[in-house]
Amino acid sequence: MTSPSSSSSPKGPKAALADALDRAAIDASCRLPVLLFFGSAIAWLLVGSVFALLAAIKLTTPEFLADHAWLTFGRVRPAHLNAVAYGWSSTAAIGVAIWLMARLCRVPLRHARILVAAAVLWNLGVAIGVTAILAGASNAIEWLEFPTYAAFILFVSYAFIAVWAVLMFRERRPGHVYVSQWYIFGAFFWFPWLYSVVNSMLVFWPVQGSVQAIINWWFGHNVLGLWFTPIALASTYYMIPKILGKPIHSYYLSILGFWSLALFYSWNGGHHLLGGPIPAWLQSASIVASVMMLIPVITTAINFHMTMRGSFALLRTSPALRFTVFGAMCYTVVSAQGSSMALRSLNKLTHFTHYTIGHAHLGMYAFFTMTMFGAMYYITPRLVRWEWPSAFLIKAHFWLASTGILLMVVSLTLGGLIQGIELENPKVPFLTIVAHTIPWLHARSWSGALLTTGHLAFALSFVLILLRTGKQREGPTLFTKERSFP
Amino acid sequence: MNRGLTLFVGILATFTLAWAGLVLIPYLQFGRVTDYVSEETGQTLPPPMSGLAQRGHEVYAAEGCVYCHSQQVRGESQGSDLARGWGVRRTVARDYIGERPHFLGTMRTGPDLSNIGRRQSSVEWHHKHLYRPQSVSPGSVMPPFRFLYSLRKIVGEPSADALKLDGLDAPPPGWEVVPTPDAKALVAYLLSLDRSYPLPEAPTE
Incomplete structure (x- = not known):
């Protein structure tokens, strides 16, 4: 069986009803912890968007809010990264993963108190960490800016979640372990290990010199590859077959995709330091692993594409599917781009430029964040037992998010390429290069405004559904009137 | 499975x-990796950082300078860092043994600072630049760090370390702009950045 759990049971209408009741009981058991994670994730998304806008404007207008130490660019930028990476992305990922775990273990969620405690601690840790960065207490290590006291709170919270996941997994109903669970299992295990190893080697007992940089970027890349990516793939592997009502195309491709990701992604970190003061063999190993990433990526893309084949028309109808498939397509694009950026000839140009920032947003937003939006659109109505009140708000969210991120990635990619080509030519004065990037940075600020407006629409939708406003609907809220669902 | x-x-x-x-x-x-004692000059390389520069290293971390400035010079085959005059040789692991945290960086919104103390050795220039970067570097997008300076009324003689500001930046008559300890430490750190000494694995010739 390769479907998460087929929606039309072959066993007949009675069994189908029993399945539906089972699922409703599982959803009800998830309500409090998952909504806590979702709600706080969305709040952090708004906070992170504000920091993003401030940082973007400061890059073109250095005098903007310049007289407050707390709001200087060098503090607002890491505040943005940490608010969206740990506040929004991780919190959303945990919420989605909890719900998927309960659904896929096929038992109602138990030990909810552990998760509620974890949610409270997690938010406390992020709040303390972001405040510390603004106050000037950052570690100044990219992706690891949170000072020890905040990092420790996050670690404890995460330990709670990992313990809960193991307990849930042990109490699962016997049978097939679906591919989404492999990814969640991997992510729940990799992240706390990674986070504790790296914090101890960089912050508690820092190692020497440029070994720090190697470990820094081993973390910086693994947090994407072994934490955010697996959760987003777990969600995609669940949502696409579930919404289409058909099994995933190939079980064997999903096995190949999972193990090749586990094997290669964790070796990519060194490509952030090409040409830097680190051993040449390490750079080469990371370049090879980065190119090898094409295997899991193409495998997974084929698997998703073949599952979608014949059903693309549903993208016009289903919000959850449209966000999810948008994310899945961007996963292929961003990963292929990432492999190419590890090649020395291209890296020479794109390293140290806005091109890399464009790539990062293509990954964390166009792929990861869009996938999380899709999952939240699917899951929330099942927890609240109320449909999304406004199709217009969802539509607005989708178009603002998709055009916003497209504008951001295109402007940073082109601006970054120009910057990189000019940096490569020593005859072009540095300040000329700075001047040439400014129009592209203005475009990026506008893209941020689009994204932030989209986030406001999403947050409003979320508040309205929690309050159960609007009229009671019989079926899900769709983009189009037609009912072409299986 | x-x-x-x-x-x-x-x-x-x-x-x-x-x-x-x-x-x-x-x-x-x-x-x-340990430091290296030059046989010719008897000098310890890299030179140990002064206490004040060490303090400036912390200010550099707190203000997030690393998000726009790298501190690594790549070799000739990997970029134009040397041709731009950002260093006389590529930087190697030994250059960084005293640094916690590391400031290798990933972004060059501003220029590389591996050798800024050598390229720009004037204390006055650095203070003017931090106070309002555009005053000495027109077209720069670096934010001003005026919050690292204090404006105060001149009592008796003007302070010895008061900034010599003119035009837009000049304080009102009877007032002066003086660097805070953080600003002094940061400038001391920037001036200490000079990785042009020869190492066995990275000769300068």
């Missing part, structure tokens, strides 16, 4: 392998 154990062992093994390869081996290979 129905067995939790297979999954667990695989997840553990792939991760441990990568940790050994990308963390443990580099650490064993050059995690304990």
Whole structure:
């Protein structure tokens, strides 16, 4: 069986009803912890968007809010990264993963108190960490800016979640372990290990010199590859077959995709330091692993594409599917781009430029964040037992998010390429290069405004559904009137 | 794949392998590089940082300078860093042994600072630049760090370390702009950045 759990049971209408009741009981058991994670994730998304806008404007207008130490660019930028990476992305990922775990273990969620405690601690840790960065207490290590006291709170919270996941997994109903669970299992295990190893080697007992940089970027890349990516793939592997009502195309491709990701992604970190003061063999190993990433990526893309084949028309109808498939397509694009950026000839140009920032947003937003939006659109109505009140708000969210991120990635990619080509030519004065990037940075600020407006629409939708406003609907809220669902 | 154990062992093994390869081996290979005493001059290289510069290193971290400035000079085959005059040789692991945290950086919104103390050695220039970067570097997008300076009324004689500001930046008559201890430390750190000394693995000729 390769479907998460087929929606039309072959066993007949009675069994189908029993399945539906089972699922409703599982959803009800998830309500409090998952909504806590979702709600706080969305709040952090708004906070992170504000920091993003401030940082973007400061890059073109250095005098903007310049007289407050707390709001200087060098503090607002890491505040943005940490608010969206740990506040929004991780919190959303945990919420989605909890719900998927309960659904896929096929038992109602138990030990909810552990998760509620974890949610409270997690938010406390992020709040303390972001405040510390603004106050000037950052570690100044990219992706690891949170000072020890905040990092420790996050670690404890995460330990709670990992313990809960193991307990849930042990109490699962016997049978097939679906591919989404492999990814969640991997992510729940990799992240706390990674986070504790790296914090101890960089912050508690820092190692020497440029070994720090190697470990820094081993973390910086693994947090994407072994934490955010697996959760987003777990969600995609669940949502696409579930919404289409058909099994995933190939079980064997999903096995190949999972193990090749586990094997290669964790070796990519060194490509952030090409040409830097680190051993040449390490750079080469990371370049090879980065190119090898094409295997899991193409495998997974084929698997998703073949599952979608014949059903693309549903993208016009289903919000959850449209966000999810948008994310899945961007996963292929961003990963292929990432492999190419590890090649020395291209890296020479794109390293140290806005091109890399464009790539990062293509990954964390166009792929990861869009996938999380899709999952939240699917899951929330099942927890609240109320449909999304406004199709217009969802539509607005989708178009603002998709055009916003497209504008951001295109402007940073082109601006970054120009910057990189000019940096490569020593005859072009540095300040000329700075001047040439400014129009592209203005475009990026506008893209941020689009994204932030989209986030406001999403947050409003979320508040309205929690309050159960609007009229009671019989079926899900769709983009189009037609009912072409299986 | 129905067995939790297979999954667990695989997840553990792939991760441990990568940790050994990308963390443990580099650490064993050059995690304990020591400084080098030049046979010709008897100088310890890299030169140890002064206490004030060390304090400036902390200010550099707190203000997030690393998000726009790298501190690594790549070799000739990998970029134009040397041709731009950002260094006289590529930087190597030994250059960074005293740095915690590291400031290798990933972005060049501003220029590389590996050798800024050598390229721009004037204390006055650095203070003017930090106070309002555009005053000495027109077209720069660097934010001003006026919050590292204090404006105060001149009592008796003007302070010896008061900034010599003119035009837009000049304080009102009877007032002066003086650097805070943080600003002084930051400038001391910037001036200490000079990785032009020769090392056996990175000769300057």
